[in-house]
Amino acid sequence: MNRLALELPGLSLKNPIMPASGCFGFGKEYARLYDLSKLGAIMIKATTLETRLGNPTPRVAETAAGMLNAIGLQNPGLEKVIAEELKWLEQYEVPIIANVAGTLTEDYVEVAKHISKSKNVKALELNISCPNVKCGGITFGTDANVAAELTAAVKAVSEVPVYVKLSPNVTDIGEIARAVEAAGADGITMINTLIGMRLDTRTGKPVIANGTGGLSGPAVKPVALRMVYEVAKQVSIPIIGMGGITTVDDVIDFMSAGASAVAVGTANFVDPFVCPTIIEQLPEKLDWLGLNHISELIGRSHR
Amino acid sequence: MNRLALELPGLSLKNPIMPASGCFGFGKEYARLYDLSKLGAIMIKATTLETRLGNPTPRVAETAAGMLNAIGLQNPGLEKVIAEELKWLEQYEVPIIANVAGTLTEDYVEVAKHISKSKNVKALELNISCPNVKCGGITFGTDANVAAELTAAVKAVSEVPVYVKLSPNVTDIGEIARAVEAAGADGITMINTLIGMRLDTRTGKPVIANGTGGLSGPAVKPVALRMVYEVAKQVSIPIIGMGGITTVDDVIDFMSAGASAVAVGTANFVDPFVCPTIIEQLPEKLDWLGLNHISELIGRSHR
């Protein structure tokens, strides 16, 4: 028995660990470091209909136990992602979760329709929560009705289950979660980054060229955990939790709070081997907790 | 000329540094360490109509570069605060900002009416944003209309200027800021804590007895700074900025983003001398920046 294996809509996971979107590119760079087939899944960089060049640099800034980024959804565009990146990823035994972004509903629908046909794309992750693009992205993520409509539109065309990625920059994340569940979402991924800012103390001007950026890393873990805990109480579709996960203990915490799997973002920059390391450490942690199977962790905070 | 002196509604500040509410009690403990007259002002612990005993312990938990608290507005109640705490504080040359909390609008009004008559209370800070109490507090802080109504009701009875303390746990903090400004607020203080959670990895249960708590400390600075920056663009009343301020550079950053003064919370626990230390360092920092007066800092990010 594989003590770490889990089944989620569309996803047969060897283990619940996957790199978060935007923190792993399309896998090529990390494939030089370890075998990507070790991963539970891979969430690829946001894909949009057309090529995007993203925001001006500097695009990242360090903060206390965290970082800000304003990459701006840079990606080669749908066509190239399918023909080159996803094709290349086929050599690995790992399900791909395609992070889908856009400006208009039609963009999302178009990307979802095509990318969901790729052989190794087993689920979509609707990025309705990117704080770093002028329109689209986060606007979809902060209004429950808009989020629900987009979810329904994408569900109508997708050939694989659809997960919706929630923004933490809202008054009531439970409301958005319930709305997308009602609209047919198969799962939820959360959280995207908190909007933040850093100034150059000398000049008083923003360090990030874009002005604001998305805050991620250990600093946001308490906020992410609280939101996962809250949403888990309100929906019955599975949650893929993320936000500051850096250690195997963080994984335990997110699953205890109600996540069925987790994603690791920023920590990949700190330790590029963090995902395989955590996967290796998980069985021992289960022993320490006296658990047989990873699924026993899910939602134990609520019991 | 005092290079650090500033005038805000109701407040003649020797300097822009004040301890944040709840992180300095009513001053007695820190008075054993240094002369409170050095401070720009003091924001006292939230005061409610009746004595409150607060939440069960543990009430605090450490997180990455931050902490969670769920004190639950413990305080001796209006009468004792006026008769004992404020009375005792009269020996110092320092304006007091009274943090006012309650469950119903009437509670706020009642506390505001009486406490604003105290000799050394030069302004009120309406705590519409405490995440750690069952009702009142944050419910007032997440709906612009409710916040505006409460502000107007308190303004009607207060004998001193009224500052409203905003919650960061909202989709659009600018909306709330504009609403309370329109309702007559004389100033804004921000931010209160972000709602967060920590779990005991072993048991899977929350570390804080209350379940969730308020996140503060350096971890939240990027979020606080971004919100101050945003609100400064949208209102013309002054902002007292806070959230993670620990060093003199943090003070420069918040004032650059648009704060007219700042409050220091969690950092008092790390270094009880942090406020006087920052005050001492400010003139040298102004020299470094080539500025004559602290007021030149205010909002320079926007220029």
Next chain:
Amino acid sequence: MIRQERMRVVKHKEIAHNIFEMTLIGQLVHDMKSPGQFVHIRVSDSYEPLLRRPISIASIDRDTLEFTIIYRAEGRGTSILATRNIGEEVDVLGPLGNGFPISEAAAGETVVLVGGGIGVPPLYELSKRLVDKGVKPIHILGFQTKEVVFYEDLFRELGETHVVTVDGTHGHQGFVTTVLADLKPDFSTYFTCGPTAMLVAMENMYTDKKGFLSFEERMGCGLGACFACVCKTTEQTAVDYVKVCSDGPVFPAGVVQI
């Protein structure tokens, strides 16, 4: 006076499994009054970890301006503290709180000092002071297992000492209360510091005796300002609550609701 001082490490060693003894030197020692007071230690100059750690004062040497703490390196903070080398500095805030009242025991009396695990350290300075005063201490020291026993000989030098381990690998087997039940000592006052379960057991066992208990609670400021470390009091008490950091950590039996 409470001071914040960068104190120099003059001794530092592991005296039992994961249990460290650290001696620090500095002016702050001048102000250390009663055994049972504690210091609030910042283990790192960075934001990680952020909060100070409360640690009891285990012994004080006013002549050399040195004092000693004994701590278990367990979590993030104490593990970092354990890496400090001799000659390095540690940021100490203290002395804080109110310790054990020596005045409550008269010369010639017998008292029992009951410690559990990392609750044992403050009893060492307490015992020294009591002995100085002519009080006769009986020490009952409880530990999990042999590996984590410390200071047994030092306590023995001061008076009758019984060590008990939960797993029986050293001394008696059981809990401090097991030993007390067997021993049935004749004494006027007890002083105790250790896990809450132990404090409860002590209060229950000696409802008729004068006792002083040292409590632990998560802390923010350590000064009495933040209301993090509040404990409810029992009905017999005039106040509704006490703060462990500034009203305690030592309270007479019957004050704190446990």
Next chain:
Amino acid sequence: MIRQERMRVVKHKEIAHNIFEMTLIGQLVHDMKSPGQFVHIRVSDSYEPLLRRPISIASIDRDTLEFTIIYRAEGRGTSILATRNIGEEVDVLGPLGNGFPISEAAAGETVVLVGGGIGVPPLYELSKRLVDKGVKPIHILGFQTKEVVFYEDLFRELGETHVVTVDGTHGHQGFVTTVLADLKPDFSTYFTCGPTAMLVAMENMYTDKKGFLSFEERMGCGLGACFACVCKTTEQTAVDYVKVCSDGPVFPAGVVQI
């Protein structure tokens, strides 16, 4: 191969004001190929500071498995790195990126190596390799002021060396371009690393020459995955952008839009 390794510090000293030279030993040195590559250093095991710091490889000794970096201790991260003692370990990821193409200079040719401030270090290994190959380097090294000049003698051992300081406190006064304008050296190729303003000046001065420039950009992963360090390219280029960490940090003149 890119490795992550805890490497041991074998030498560490301040060689100019706030400029440190650190030598590390480990397996990772096996894979260091070209001068101009860099390593990504984690200065602390805690979350503060969180991100790695990119630092150029200044010299490589494959026989002893040692390599050297030279860095300015300025911000939070590098200041912590500066406190590392000999014998301690540092978490290094590398070697990363593509360095200067030695193959672009033929034996007997003269090349100029132009460095500014902390852009000087990678030119040292480059110069050694060029000299080994029979290429004749002319070094133009620019610094702010006398206090921060380093490696002057080491470069002089390898070839003609001109030092210039902005304030004229050491060597010539002015910028590297001031020296070049005076000197009017005859050369085939230039290699340069330093502040962006310097790179711009070099490109503008030698539009007709073959040149290779090493760029700096804020980094996340250092591996090419996060798109933090992207630079727009000029119109002459086939791609829209390049990543400094994985496509660079060294690019031929005319590739990066500056």
